[in-house]
Amino acid sequence: GENVEQHPSTLSVQEGDSAVIKCTYSDSASNYFPWYKQELGKRPQLIIDIRSNVGEKKDQRIAVTLNKTAKHFSLHITETQPEDSAVYFCAARSRGGGFKTIFGAGTRLFVKA
């Protein structure tokens, strides 16, 4: 079945450094890739997404890249701040699957001040 793998499971960076989280997906029909941020005790919230017709998207300090051939996509956070500390989930959705979204296992990001 469909699968999304996410690495690393835990990431610790110094404030101001960059953080990169990588995901791979198995369903070649996937065409929409959202990223969610979940703070402790809160709900997941969408922070950025990318569709299969583009290779990169940027929103201030956050960027996402997509390599459809390799079925890889990545989240890049630059100039990290303590408030970036949270669990980040990647996901992949295939329209052919009736908009079923498969989530990665999550990456716990710690930004040390």
Added chain:
Amino acid sequence: DAGVIQSPRHEVTEMGQEVTLRCKPISGHDYLFWYRQTMMRGLELLIYFNNNVPIDDSGMPEDRFSAKMPNASFSTLKIQPSEPRDSAVYFCASRDRVSGEQFFGPGTRLTVL
């Protein structure tokens, strides 16, 4: 709009009891999703509806779990009988038909003793 509404926010019950979780999606959204989140298994899709019709319930763990969506503004997830391993946070999410973004509710933290 108040966003996705879930009730109760916290539920503590004893093994064997029936549990009913409730969700009100954002008005106008066409898809509704039920997820379960645990430390061990991450964020799992249980079932989702399109225009009140169940599309895929392959994530429902056992026959003890059932979900209904009698109308566009209300859905329930029922567990009968509940077991301690059902303890988790259950999220409901609805999808914006224009942007495709999923919006999560605040979740229901279920504890089965």
